[in-house]
Amino acid sequence: MELLETDLRDLGHVNAPDGFAERVLAAVGIAPRTPDTYAEVETSLGVVHVAWNSEGISALRAAGTAGEFERWFISRLGRPVARVEVPPDRLARQVSGAIAGLDRRLRFDLTRLGPFEQDVLRKTAEIPRGEVRSYAWVAREIGRPRAVRAVGTALGNNPIPYLIPCHRVVRSDGTLGQYSAGGTNAKRAILQQEGVDAGWLEMLAGNGARFIGSRTTQVFCVPTCSHARRIKAPNRVFLRDEREARGAGYRPCSRCRPIAS
Amino acid sequence: MGSERDEELTRALAVDPVGGFEALVYAYQHRLYAFSLAMSGEPMDAEEIAQDTFMRAHVALSRYPSERIVVLKLNAWLHQIALNVFRNRARRRKLRLVPLDPDTLIADSAAGPERQALSRAALRELANLVSGLPEHQRAAVVLRCVQGMTYAEVAALLGQPEGTIKASVHRGLQTLKRRAGALSEVS
Numbered sequence: 091m092e093l094l095e096t097d098l099r100d101l102g103h104v105n106a107p108d109g110f111a112e113r114v115l116a117a118v119g120i121a122p123r124t125p126d127t128y129a130e131v132e133t134s135l136g137v138v139h140v141a142w143n144s145e146g147i148s149a150l151r152a153a154g155t156a157g158e159f160e161r162w163f164i165s166r167l168g169r170p171v172a173r174v175e176v177p178p179d180r181l182a183r184q185v186s187g188a189i190a191g192l193d194r195r196l197r198f199d200l201t202r203l204g205p206f207e208q209d210v211l212r213k214t215a216e217i218p219r220g221e222v223r224s225y226a227w228v229a230r231e232i233g234r235p236r237a238v239r240a241v242g243t244a245l246g247n248n249p250i251p252y253l254i255p256c257h258r259v260v261r262s263d264g265t266l267g268q269y270s271a272g273g274t275n276a277k278r279a280i281l282q283q284e285g286v287d288a289g290w291l292e293m294l295a296g297n298g299a300r301f302i303g304s305r306t307t308q309v310f311c312v313p314t315c316s317h318a319r320r321i322k323a324p325n326r327v328f329l330r331d332e333r334e335a336r337g338a339g340y341r342p343c344s345r346c347r348p349i350a351s
Numbered sequence: 352m353g354s355e356r357d358e359e360l361t362r363a364l365a366v367d368p369v370g371g372f373e374a375l376v377y378a379y380q381h382r383l384y385a386f387s388l389a390m391s392g393e394p395m396d397a398e399e400i401a402q403d404t405f406m407r408a409h410v411a412l413s414r415y416p417s418e419r420i421v422v423l424k425l426n427a428w429l430h431q432i433a434l435n436v437f438r439n440r441a442r443r444r445k446l447r448l449v450p451l452d453p454d455t456l457i458a459d460s461a462a463g464p465e466r467q468a469l470s471r472a473a474l475r476e477l478a479n480l481v482s483g484l485p486e487h488q489r490a491a492v493v494l495r496c497v498q499g500m501t502y503a504e505v506a507a508l509l510g511q512p513e514g515t516i517k518a519s520v521h522r523g524l525q526t527l528k529r530r531a532g533a534l535s536e537v538s
Contacts, residue, residue, distance in 0.1 A: 094528050098389075098496040100469050101477055106384035107398060111376045114402050118409045120369055168377035201370045207359065 111169070126169065128159065129177035133189040135252065140185050141171050146197030147185070149249045152271060166249055189252050191219055191284065196253055203249070206234070210244040217258040220285040221314040221346070224262040231347070246270045257281060264295020286314055299328035301348050303340045310335045315346035357425040365417035372412065375425070376405055382426075382498070383433055389493040390437050392482025394475065400440065404433040427508050430498065434490060434508070441486070480530055488523035495520050 115121075126148050128141035139159040141149040149167065151159050156173060163171045177185075188194040198215070200208045209232040217223050225245075229238045245256040251271045257280050261267040266288055269277035278288045294300075294313055302318040303310035305325040311318035329335040332349050335342075342349045360378060364371035380401070387400035408429060412420060469477065481489060481497070487509075494505040495516070502520075506513040 094524060094531065095496055097469055097473075097477055098481070098492070099499065101389050101474055101481070102382075102385050102497040102499060104381070104385045104388055104474055104478075106380045106401065107394075110384065110398065110401070111380045114376050114380070114405045115373060117402060118372070118406055120373055168374060201367070203359070203363075206362070 126163070126167075126171040127174050128163070128171050129174045129182075130156075131177050131182045131185045133186040135189055138185070138189075138252075140177065140181070142181060143199055145199035145201060147181075147250060147253060148199040150185075150251060150253055152252065166247070185253065198250060198254065206232075206237070206240065207244045207247070209234075210241050211248060211250070211254050211256075214245065214248075214256055214259055215254045217255055218316070219255070219258075221312070221316065222258045222260045222281065222286055222291070223312065223346075225259055225267070226262050227312075227347075228259055242268065252280075258284075258286075260291070262300075264292045294328070297328070298330050300331055301329040301335055303327045303329050303335060303338070308340050309343050310340040310348060311343040312346045312348045315343055315348070317343055317345055354426075360425055361421050361423050364412060365420045368412065372409060375408070379405075379425075379429055383429060386430060386433055386493060386498055387437065388478045389481050389497045390434075390489060391440075392479040396440070397478075400433060400436050403436045404429060407432050407436065426500075427504060430494065430500075431508055438486075480527060483530070484523050484526060488519045488526070491516050491519035492523035492527070496524070 124144040126141045126143045128139055128149070130137050131140045135152050138150055138152045139154070139156065140147060141159075141163060149163055149171075151162060154162070160171055160173070163169075184194050184196055188196055198211070200211055203211070210228055213228050213232050225238050225241045226235070228245075229235050229241045234240070241259070245259055246268060248254055248256040248270070251257070257269060257271075257277050259267075266274050266277045266281070268274070281288055291313060299313075301310040302313050302315075302321065303326075304318075304321040305327055306321075309317070310329055327338075329338070329340065332342075356378065360371065360375055363374055383401040383404055384397055387404070388394060388397035391397050391400060411432075415423075481493060484492060490509060491505060494500045494508060495502065500508070502513050502516055506516045509516065511519075
């Protein structure tokens with residue numbers, strides 16, 4: 091009986107014939123978007139697999155073989171991806187440039203992800219290089235202040251890491267938090283490379299300093315905001331929380347919007 | 352299919368009917384095809400049943416308000432539609448019984464002590480065997496053993512008490528085992 095039951099389970103893993111989904115979509119009048127293709131791209135992280143379609147870049151993975159990439163893609167995004175040997179020139183330059191830290195405007199295809207996931211990823215894509223924000227900040231910015239955990243889950247499932255910089259989202263207590271692409275140490279390394287001193291952030295949080303204010307402008311920021319880093323040491327003041335900052339007459343920075351953190 | 356993924360899908364369907372439906376088709380195509388194949392035993396029928404299921408789902412979703420879409424239990428809902436499609440077809444064909452012709456059946460010669468996954472041909476034979484079960488047993492066996500639903504889920508879907516479902520699954524499996532045994536003796 092056990093053998094039979096295992097066989098029956100196999101029957102449940104039969105795949106629909108090739109092109110079946112496309113035929114269904116055509117039958118209900120939904121025009122297929124161009125199928126996803128992927129290629130290897132050389133970057134400062136090494137060779138990565140990048141997938142794209144007519145809407146933009148749809149996935150990236152830094153580790154693993156081509157076969158692993160294909161299996162991961164279909165399980166994560168629910169559709170197949172076809173390999174091409176040479177990536178389009180422009181795409182390869184955009185991807186390697188963005189990973190190397192050049193300012194590149196990339197288009198992403200997030201359309202088949204859930205709306206919450208899309209909001210989280212688009213918001214995360216706004217965090218500048220060299221800066222970090224908290225999970226709570228992302229949750230607040232997208233209008234779902236209580237969904238902090240769900241933000242973490244969405245970022246853990248980020249299909250386009252590095253290009254959508256989920257590594258720039260850290261915990262409110264100053265520790266780095268999870269990183270699905272290689273753990274906390276990998277997160278620390280990539281932030282370090284971007285000029286973020288994780289040890290300093292942890293030290294600040296450990297001392298109960300969440301914000302940095304400027305005595306001259308009376309503005310307070312998250313510690314990694316580029317405005318905060320321009321404050322000269324004698325004018326710099328460390329602030330515990332929003333209440334303390336407001337009480338001392340400080341206004342939140344309009345660039346890093348710190349009260350969302 | 353995780354229920355988290357289902358929730359993502361229903362939310363996507365509620366806000367973006369086109370993109371959401373596309374995602375639904377890619378997420379469920381294999382599952383519904385496998386269900387249809389196990390129920391009908393015929394690849395051609397299976398494709399038609401699965402396609403019909405998606406088309407009916409599409410029509411239904413276009414009529415549902417978004418509050419209804421977000422609370423849909425997608426997995427059960429789609430299987431329910433597929434089951435209805437299957438039953439309607441079977442009724443139209445006056446319950447054509449799938450003949451079990453031993454000559455066309457291929458025994459899995461590789462079945463040694465270390466079990467290998469069934470070949471495509473062997474899976475077709477197995478589907479054929481399953482589709483020969485009486486309908487009430489077949490639906491219970493397929494939903495429970497092929498699609499991996501819990502007894503509670505199957506009971507809710509078929510509108511029968513859990514005890515009845517358990518008995519149907521048990522009897523169905525015994526019949527299958529007997530027939531599978533008879534087949535391998537013949538070949």
